[in-house]
Amino acid sequence: MFGVDYAKGLDDKDELAKYRDEFYLLKDTIYMDGNSLGLLSKRAERTLHDLLESWKTLGIDGWTEGDNPWFYLSESVGEKMAPLVGGLASEVIATGSTTTNLHQLVATFYKPSGNKTKILADELNFPSDIYALKSQLTLKGYNPAEHLVRVKSRDGRFLNEADIIAAMTDDIALIVLPAVLYRSGQVLDMGRLTAAAHERGIPIGFDLCHSVGSVEHALHDWGTDFAFWCTYKHLNGGPGSVAGLFVHDKHFGTAPGLAGWFGSKKESQFDMDHVMDPAPDAAAYQIGTPHVLSLAPVIGALELFEEVGLQRVRDKSLQLTAYMMELIREELSAYGFTIGNPLDDSRGGHVLLEHEEAARICRALKAEGVVPDFRTPNGIRLAPVALYNSFEDVWHTVQKLKVIMDSKRYEKFTNQRGVVA
Incomplete structure (x- = not known):
């Protein structure tokens, strides 16, 4: 050996x-750093060149023509990512970045009311998630020092799931946790934690940045409310490649906390009405125009996962x-x-x-x-x-x-x- x-x-x-x-x-x-930035695949390079070619040869008609029309690109890439997170095609959209997607999802699902005003996180999470949660609390008029509860680690490496569940108290309005801890690599039992949160009437979401493309998920079957992730680590989508988010279909119809033009229903988006007509699925949680050239390599990168499993x-x-x-x-x-x-x-x-x-x-x-x-x-x-x-x-x-x-x-x-x- x-x-x-x-x-x-x-x-x-x-x-x-x-x-x-x-x-x-x-x-x-x-x-040995693919958990921070995956290497470039030849297929990702090809699809990037293909999208550049569509811009070169089609101009503005690239939005609706070519092999990968840009207008539908976020949805089509989301559909390809859905099996990697155990979601339905309609539940996944490729959009934004990890932190902007977290802001969108917290703005949507954090609904403080009465005694339920706190957000539950953990002390080992990646700093950007904590910054976003503090920001969202401040925007709602709450002091993060009092309203952001962070489960402590017993050893500085791992989280005890019993401790997380014990912290799901009556004053918790939302839970956001990592699927895989970025330092120690611990995989949390997302199914168990989702079930525990829902028994207490608390919506729960997960940061999948270090799990997507590396471990299996069953977000739809678990009933997880939402999730978000990047695509440049284990998915090999390239530096700054467009991220993804999941919203369970039981929440379809919930208005996005941060509304934007590309969250509109495709058929009515160009009606230019000042009253938003949201998409009926996870596409509603897009904010801005797809970053087409940053989505392009993700198409080819995902081909490998489709092929290998x-x-x-x-x-x-x-x-x-x-x-x-x-x-x-x-x-x-x-x-x-x-x-x-x-x-x-x-x-x-x-x-x-x-x-x-x-x-x-x-x-x-x-x-x-x-x-x-x-x-x-x-x-x-x-x-x-x-x-x-x-x-x-x-x-x-x-x-x-x-x-x-x-x-x-x-x-x-x-x-x-x-x-x-």
């Missing part, structure tokens, strides 16, 4: 190994991260590393290594041709992605880490993060 030949043998048996050739791999580099992606992801953890335990146990992600299958698509010298170790890894991801204060995230990383990549990554620690090459660098960690 601990020699390179064993890793090569695993690659020989890997049914997804052929998809590695679909991506532009960085020269002389092992890319998320279950196969998830299975290989778990195998890759399990193999990485086994190598870490065998090869790096003497160097002060701690594995900070769940050891069982309740982990997402990355491994979290904790070390007091994490920032400088990340810098040393990059100097050795491995691209990791640093997270304050002491985290090294390594994401072997099922569609383009190999078991041999995992083996070489751990060997390079061992050389760096043996030779203390990390001491050449300061223990401070870069501007973009």
Whole structure:
């Protein structure tokens, strides 16, 4: 298990190994940062060029003509994403960014009344979500210090679901949680939490940024009220690619909290009426014009998931991260590393290594041709992605880490993060 030949043998048996050739791999580099920004696939490049060509050859008629008419692009891409979140095609729309979609959904679903005025979140969530929740509370005239409840972690890594459920008290009007914790990679039981929230009459939504394209979901069957996510991590849609949102069909007809022109029903949008006629489904929650060129690569990126199937992606992801953890335990146990992600299958698509010298170790890894991801204060995230990383990549990554620690090459660098960690 601990020699390179064993890793090569695993690659020989890997049914997804052929998809590695679909991506532009960085020269002389092992890319382990796909949980922050996925690599460019040849299909994503093709569909970007196709959309540019439609602009070049059709001009304004590109809105209604060509292989991917722009006017319907958010809906068609949403339909392709729906299986990845376990939603109906009508429940998913490709639009906006993660945080703008969160603002839209909180503006729609946060309806304080009487004693129910608080929003429940957690202390380990990504900062942008917390900023948005505080902003929404302030807009409603509430003090975030009093009305944003954040479930505490018992160990600084994980959330205890019993603690989350215990915090679903009578004064909670809305719940927003991550599906996968961005540092530790813990996957929350979204079905259990949705059921608990609904037993108490509280709407609940999830941030899927670190789960979409990495783990399976069943948002419709769970009855989850809403969700939102980016497409540039595990979905490989490109930097700044258009995000997605889900609204359960039981809420269709609920007016969007933030109304905008492209949330209108297609048939009446160009009537130019000052009274909005909202789309009858998740499309109503669009705010502005589709970012066509930022949607374009997502079309091709999603083709790979349609072809491979998320279950196969998830299975290989778990195998890759399990193999990485086994190598870490065998090869790096003497160097002060701690594995900070769940050891069982309740982990997402990355491994979290904790070390007091994490920032400088990340810098040393990059100097050795491995691209990791640093997270304050002491985290090294390594994401072997099922569609383009190999078991041999995992083996070489751990060997390079061992050389760096043996030779203390990390001491050449300061223990401070870069501007973009």
